[in-house]
Amino acid sequence: MGTPRLTLAVLTVLPLVLGCAGDGGGASAEPGVTGVHWKVDSVTVDGVTRQAPADAGAGVRFGTDGTAVGSYGCNQFGARAAFTGHRVELTHAHRTLMACEPERMAFERALSRTLTGRSLAVGTKDGELTLTARDGDRVHLTEEKDVPLYGTRWTITSLGAGGTATSLPRPARGSAHLTFGKEPGRVTGRLGCNHVTAKATVRDGRITLGPAYTTRMMCDASLMRIEKRLLRLFDGTAGYTLDHRTLTLTSGNGETAEAVAGR
Incomplete structure (x- = not known):
């Protein structure tokens, strides 16, 4: 989910967890399929196999509540x-509305066409998953472990408020990042321009951040705007969700920061 986004700076965050999803859950999932992040390796359509673009981040996680969430390679x-x-069908799909480079978008179209709205045979073996449609189209996936919160360099990719998320401007991409340390309970990093350190207490799906101590540099105006927004996460408590390689922080007033794990 660390995908370079082009063309559209602002996306509308569509509902990714369907409130009534449990109504369509049906029978129990195949053993070992739910609760796992499955990375998409390739998709085969009409006999032609496309390998997932490098670092596309395409993947899916099946929940025990009859839902599936993931990425097509550009959009969530x-x-x-x-x-x-031994079959699964993904229906009522919603996605975000980002645009990426042509190679990613071509792969995304092939993957979304194959993965959703069709009855797929489920095959698992030694950490691999194959989803095959009746006409032979198929998706090949492999299991990937979630990245730990602690010790990972989390690079900020977008900021959100009021139901929309905005990708960081080009000068800021890759410059804002945070790393959480379990001992002695601190967060360090960079807010786009200045370096930052603060106390960080993680408990029950929430992170309490102490006052931010920063350096005093001045940078490009766009970097300073990003920094000002990120500073609002400090000296307060934010909820957090960790999904494979993506970390989302949500402040008490609903502002969000999404980050991806460095490779």
């Missing part, structure tokens, strides 16, 4: 996931 998506026997 959510859907209902109904398992019946």
Whole structure:
């Protein structure tokens, strides 16, 4: 989910977790399929196999509540996931509205066409998952472990408020990042321009950040605007969600910061 975004700076965050998803869950999922992040390696359509672009981050996680969430390689998506026997069908899919470079978008179209709205046979073996449609189109995936919160360099990719998320401007991409340390309970990093350090206490899905101590440099105006928004996460408590390689922080007033794990 650390995907370079082009063309559209602002996206509308569509519902990725469907409130009524459990109604379509149907039978239990295949053992070992739910609760795992599955990275998409390739998709085969009409006999032609496309390998996932490098660092596209395409993948899916099936929940035990009859939902599926993931990424097509550029856009995030959510859907209902109904398992019946050794088959699964993803319906009522919603996705974000970003645009990426042509190679990613071509792969995304092939993947979304194959993955959603079709009955797919489920095959698992030694950490691999194959989803195959009746006409032979298929998606090949491999299991990937979640990245730990602590000790990971989390690079900020977008900021959000009021239901929308905005990608960081080009000068700021890759410059804002945070790393959480379990001992002695601190966060360090850079806010786009200045370096920062603060106390950080993690408990029950929330992170309490102490006052930010920063350096005193002045940078490009766009970097300073990003820094000002990130500073609002400090000296307060933010909720956090960790999904594979993506960390989302949500402040008490609803502002969000999304970050991806460095490779």
